[in-house]
Amino acid sequence: YGDANQKIDYVFKVVLIGDSAVGKSQILSRFARNEFSLDSKATIGVEFQTRTLVIQHKSVKAQIWDTAGQERRYRAVTSAYYRGAVGAMLVYDITRRQSFDHIPRWLEELRSHADKNIVIILIGNKSDLENQRAVPTEDAKEFAEKEGLFFLETSALEATNVENAFMTVLTEIFNIVN
Numbered sequence: 001y002g003d004a005n006q007k008i009d010y011v012f013k014v015v016l017i018g019d020s021a022v023g024k025s026q027i028l029s030r031f032a033r034n035e036f037s038l039d040s041k042a043t044i045g046v047e048f049q050t051r052t053l054v055i056q057h058k059s060v061k062a063q064i065w066d067t068a069g070q071e072r073r074y075r076a077v078t079s080a081y082y083r084g085a086v087g088a089m090l091v092y093d094i095t096r097r098q099s100f101d102h103i104p105r106w107l108e109e110l111r112s113h114a115d116k117n118i119v120i121i122l123i124g125n126k127s128d129l130e131n132q133r134a135v136p137t138e139d140a141k142e143f144a145e146k147e148g149l150f151f152l153e154t155s156a157l158e159a160t161n162v163e164n165a166f167m168t169v170l171t172e173i174f175n176i177v178n
């Protein structure tokens with residue numbers, strides 16, 4: 001996880017978006033620090049964390065941006081949030097159908113503010129809560145295929161597929177720029 005004195009070949013900005021409480025901040029915390037908190041505080045403002053990793057012998061600094069969402073009703077903040085982003089993680093909660101039903105709106109916002117070549121992954125988080133599932137995997141998979149998005153179900157709590165989700169996006173970005 002440390003990146004002291006390391007030569008950086010690439011910096012990729014990736015944004016997290018989706019309804020509040022779907023687990024965006026915990027996905028980021030799992031990826032950046034390998035930490036998880038059940039009583040995570042609501043995100044205030046916009047923040048980012050970084051982690052440097054190696055892809056095909058190059059060091060890539062992933063700069064992951066996280067926000068509460070509400071403040072982005074203000075246009076200027078929305079534009080700043082998406083500016084320079086080369087990847088996006090569109091997150092819903094598999095136990096809350098509404099968070100999945102809102103995905104088309106998030107995708108619309110993304111497509112109207114971000115670069116048109118941005119790499120997008122749809123993420124169904126909280127896969128550890130299988131007994132409370134409200135969104136069938138097939139529904140999400142079908143939506144992702146239709147919209148040309150990558151798709152994975154994750155659990156920030158159990159650390160399932162979080163690494164995989166980030167690597168999917170970062171490797172795809174890497175392949176586009178190389």
Ligand code: GDP
Pocket residue numbers: 019020021022023024025026027037038039040041042043125126127128129154155156157158
């Ligand atoms: P955000 O508003 O999208 O940033 O959501 P948070 O990351 O703050 O998470 C909201 C709540 O869901 C917190 O209580 C987290 O502990 C919980 N949470 C996040 N990810 C998971 C997960 O994978 N599984 C379970 N069971 N709870 C999660």
Ligand code: MG
Pocket residue numbers: 024025026041042043066067068
């Ligand atoms: Mg948050």
